[in-house]
Amino acid sequence: MSDLRITGLSKRYSLPTGPVLALDGIDLAVPAGSFTSIVGASGCGKSTLLRIIAGLEGGFDGSVTLGGRPVGAPARDRGMVFQEHRLLPWLTVEDNVAFALHGRPRDEVRERVAAHLALVGLSGFAKAYPAQLSGGMAQRVAIARALANQPQVLLLDEPFGALDAMTRIGMQQEILRIWQAERTTMILVTHDIDEAIFLGDQVVVMSARPGRVKAVLPVTLPRPRDRSSTHFIDIRKRIFGEFFAESEQAFAYAI
Numbered sequence: 001m002s003d004l005r006i007t008g009l010s011k012r013y014s015l016p017t018g019p020v021l022a023l024d025g026i027d028l029a030v031p032a033g034s035f036t037s038i039v040g041a042s043g044c045g046k047s048t049l050l051r052i053i054a055g056l057e058g059g060f061d062g063s064v065t066l067g068g069r070p071v072g073a074p075a076r077d078r079g080m081v082f083q084e085h086r087l088l089p090w091l092t093v094e095d096n097v098a099f100a101l102h103g104r105p106r107d108e109v110r111e112r113v114a115a116h117l118a119l120v121g122l123s124g125f126a127k128a129y130p131a132q133l134s135g136g137m138a139q140r141v142a143i144a145r146a147l148a149n150q151p152q153v154l155l156l157d158e159p160f161g162a163l164d165a166m167t168r169i170g171m172q173q174e175i176l177r178i179w180q181a182e183r184t185t186m187i188l189v190t191h192d193i194d195e196a197i198f199l200g201d202q203v204v205v206m207s208a209r210p211g212r213v214k215a216v217l218p219v220t221l222p223r224p225r226d227r228s229s230t231h232f233i234d235i236r237k238r239i240f241g242e243f244f245a246e247s248e249q250a251f252a253y254a255i
């Protein structure tokens, strides 16, 4: 397992209206096996950051290294889960997971598919099609697919954003269980501050235009975390404080 290190990362897009500085001098250390949550206003560059780590986006300044080596094109050491599950509708659940394992020996594929469907609690749905699953189940298949190659880093871009509140809380517990079982380094982008605190060893707060790291708040509470504990509420207040620096209303809302 290797540490991920982001140093002086900047990314500029050229739009017809002029250049957009999506990311500006991002520095971030992500220890191997840790859980990092990223929050920030819409458009602050969270997806851009994950896409760069995944290797889906090039043409940036600065460096992104995994185990001291620059990350390159998408590879099996980095898995990604998006807000929408992106499963192939014409393949069964097991074939969707197997698809990620293309090129590996058949026995190994069968074993890994079974192990990862078990990991996300969907062994009984191996032969189902994506259309026969609930939103939460489909996201669990997407997580199994992303983990099937046993990546060092799992990148989660608002994976629970489209789920209802109760399913979402269930999925947070699921991802916590999976992280504790696998010890994969996880980086989660979320709009949900409680989710960020519930899961993260550190919560990265980003500011928009240009996207910068505003604060990195360590969360040392033991897991599973009690969302109503004084310490949890205190961290929530601090994050809201970072978002709305001088707004007293935000503090009131956070409580």
Ligand SMILES: Nc1ncnc2c1ncn2[C@@H]1O[C@H](COP(=O)(O)OP(=O)(O)OP(=O)(O)O)[C@@H](O)[C@H]1O
Pocket (backbone or CB within 6 Å): 013, 014, 015, 020, 022, 040, 041, 042, 043, 044, 045, 046, 047, 048, 049
């Ligand atoms: N392919 C692209 N071409 C041009 N500009 C882009 C592209 N992708 C992102 N941007 C710009 O970069 C900035 C950051 O976008 P990004 O999608 O990373 O934000 P985000 O924080 O993920 O937002 P959201 O919370 O809404 O998902 C935005 O100003 C956006 O317009």
Ligand SMILES: [Mg+2]
Pocket (backbone or CB within 6 Å): 046, 047, 048, 157
């Ligand atoms: Mg995004």
